[in-house]
Amino acid sequence: MEVTGSAGAPEPGEIRNLKPCLLRRNHSREQHGVAASCLEELRSKACDILAIDKSLTPITLVLAEDGTIVDDDDYFLCLPSNTKFVALANNEKWAYNNSDGGTAWISQESFDVDETDSGTELKWKNVARQLKEDLSSIILLSEEDLQVLIDVPCSDLARELCQSCATIQGLQNTLQQVLDQREEARQSKQLLELYLQALEKEGSILSKQEESRAAFSEEVDAVDTGISGEISEITLTSQILTALKEKPAPELSLSSQDLELVTKEDPKALAVALNWDIKKTENVQQACNQELALRLQQIQSLHSLRNISARKNSLPGELQNPKRARQDLT
Numbered sequence: 001m002e003v004t005g006s007a008g009a010p011e012p013g014e015i016r017n018l019k020p021c022l023l024r025r026n027h028s029r030e031q032h033g034v035a036a037s038c039l040e041e042l043r044s045k046a047c048d049i050l051a052i053d054k055s056l057t058p059i060t061l062v063l064a065e066d067g068t069i070v071d072d073d074d075y076f077l078c079l080p081s082n083t084k085f086v087a088l089a090n091n092e093k094w095a096y097n098n099s100d101g102g103t104a105w106i107s108q109e110s111f112d113v114d115e116t117d118s119g120t121e122l123k124w125k126n127v128a129r130q131l132k133e134d135l136s137s138i139i140l141l142s143e144e145d146l147q148v149l150i151d152v153p154c155s156d157l158a159r160e161l162c163q164s165c166a167t168i169q170g171l172q173n174t175l176q177q178v179l180d181q182r183e184e185a186r187q188s189k190q191l192l193e194l195y196l197q198a199l200e201k202e203g204s205i206l207s208k209q210e211e212s213r214a215a216f217s218e219e220v221d222a223v224d225t226g227i228s229g230e231i232s233e234i235t236l237t238s239q240i241l242t243a244l245k246e247k248p249a250p251e252l253s254l255s256s257q258d259l260e261l262v263t264k265e266d267p268k269a270l271a272v273a274l275n276w277d278i279k280k281t282e283n284v285q286q287a288c289n290q291e292l293a294l295r296l297q298q299i300q301s302l303h304s305l306r307n308i309s310a311r312k313n314s315l316p317g318e319l320q321n322p323k324r325a326r327q328d329l330t
Helices: 039-049 073-078 108-113 119-133 135-140 143-151 154-161 165-202 205-227 238-246 256-264 267-274 278-313 322-329
Strands: 019-025 032-036 059-063 083-089
Touching: 019 039, 032 039, 039 059, 039 073, 039 083, 119 135, 119 143, 119 154, 135 165, 135 256, 135 278, 143 165, 154 165, 238 256, 238 267, 256 278, 267 278
Parallel strands: 019 083
Antiparallel strands: 019 032, 059 083
């Protein structure tokens, strides 16, 4: 809306575009509707309306949806009307609860106290929302996430996804099947590895393998002396590193996002972190890359089938019932 006024000391006769916004404090559910033409005016009104002590200035404005700091007037003007802002005084830190789609008001401290919103419950709810948006994301989930949804009481998951208990029971059965398939793939891979090892012991492959290993160990020693002082950190979390070290066929345990991180990691840095040789590290990265490609291909196939089904359902009535169309013409 366009109004004329004296707020923000405009020039005489100047027309100001006021943007309606919603303001609240960091740990409060109470929201206030305000209109401001610029960020400075919004900060000033935040101090007055939210009763923020002047000693706690400067005020930082962030988006309630994701905590993005808004400090550019041009960006502010591009935001839609009734955007929700959180006013942070001085050194306050923004707290986010993604369970209410950007209107989060519960502080992090309340998560630690409230038993009903424990970390486990928040985890399965976050994973459940991924399925609610796109059921094909089952393929991208880690084994841990799959197990979390399987263990959730059917009634709770049905309430979260707004489905019947019978539908959710079928979903959990599907999740269990995906988990079982990954375990079967892991066991098959282990059996194949044992079979190949037996062949190496029985044939002449063993002697050739020993020679190559001896030469390779010298190369590894030389590489280690050169990279030990250069590579100190990697971007992978301890959870991913633990899965790589301890899980047989770890590519089946990780989520697609984790697989992508592993494939992008520098092999030398990863070898140092895992205390592996370069060859073993590269083999694991290759397996992760193949598993990621397979999952993405499955996702694309599902989306293609979904699009074909949607086009069939949207055919004109004449094409779906040609006999009735001919009768109408007569």
